[in-house]
Amino acid sequence: MSTRHPPARKSRTAAGKAARRAPGRPGADAPDQRERVLDAAIACYVEQGIAGTTLKRIADRAGVNPALLHYYFGDKAQLREAVINERLLPAFGGLRERVMGEGNDIAGLIGGFVQGVGMLVAEHPWLPSLWVREVLCEGGSLRDVLFERVGPQLPLMMAERFAGAQSRGEINADLDPRLLMVSLVGLTLFPVAGAPIWRQLFQAEDLDYDGLRRHTLALLERGLELAAPASMAEPEEQA
Numbered sequence: 001m002s003t004r005h006p007p008a009r010k011s012r013t014a015a016g017k018a019a020r021r022a023p024g025r026p027g028a029d030a031p032d033q034r035e036r037v038l039d040a041a042i043a044c045y046v047e048q049g050i051a052g053t054t055l056k057r058i059a060d061r062a063g064v065n066p067a068l069l070h071y072y073f074g075d076k077a078q079l080r081e082a083v084i085n086e087r088l089l090p091a092f093g094g095l096r097e098r099v100m101g102e103g104n105d106i107a108g109l110i111g112g113f114v115q116g117v118g119m120l121v122a123e124h125p126w127l128p129s130l131w132v133r134e135v136l137c138e139g140g141s142l143r144d145v146l147f148e149r150v151g152p153q154l155p156l157m158m159a160e161r162f163a164g165a166q167s168r169g170e171i172n173a174d175l176d177p178r179l180l181m182v183s184l185v186g187l188t189l190f191p192v193a194g195a196p197i198w199r200q201l202f203q204a205e206d207l208d209y210d211g212l213r214r215h216t217l218a219l220l221e222r223g224l225e226l227a228a229p230a231s232m233a234e235p236e237e238q239a
Helices: 012-020 033-048 055-062 066-073 076-100 106-123 127-136 143-153 155-167 177-193 195-201 209-225
Strands: none
Touching: 033 055, 033 066, 033 076, 033 127, 055 066, 055 076, 066 076, 076 106, 076 127, 076 143, 076 155, 106 127, 106 155, 106 177, 106 209, 127 143, 127 177, 143 155, 155 177, 177 195, 177 209
């Protein structure tokens, strides 16, 4: 008498794993999905602003299920924090390390900052536009990041070094060390953000960041070393 065996069953372990995997949870064959979501979030932030960007829009941009964003980041606020911690702060951290390596040499400090901004923008072309939209514009969602995290690490540190150099007679006594930092940002980060405008205005497609860097350093070199010309001095009071 022959013995009949029951049909083979699927592995309970495999079935259990499939059943337990929540919708949106990534499989083992998609290790780069989290990075794609961060890239998509930045692109959407630049185009629509952080406040105007929905998780669904980011998911569509990344080509993933919206549930995947909840799996990785929880909610919109946590995704914003991930972009700050994993993309924005490391970018400025690299700039700070470059500047810090110059010590108290003011020419090196300024040159390191100008060159560093060029490298920063080359690696993160989204940064100037995002900074203008979310820091400079009233109600921007990243202004607190400037005050609480980026400011103490870079602008305030540089302003303190400028003040020390001024007290040693190394730079123009007519300068305000705080406004010198403002001028540096205005001569580097903002021209890059506005490049599409001024390149079209002046038909200056030949000007790249290297040209801007040389111009900026030449401008700063004269301004740091020379006192204000007589024509720009405050008028004397009439007797």
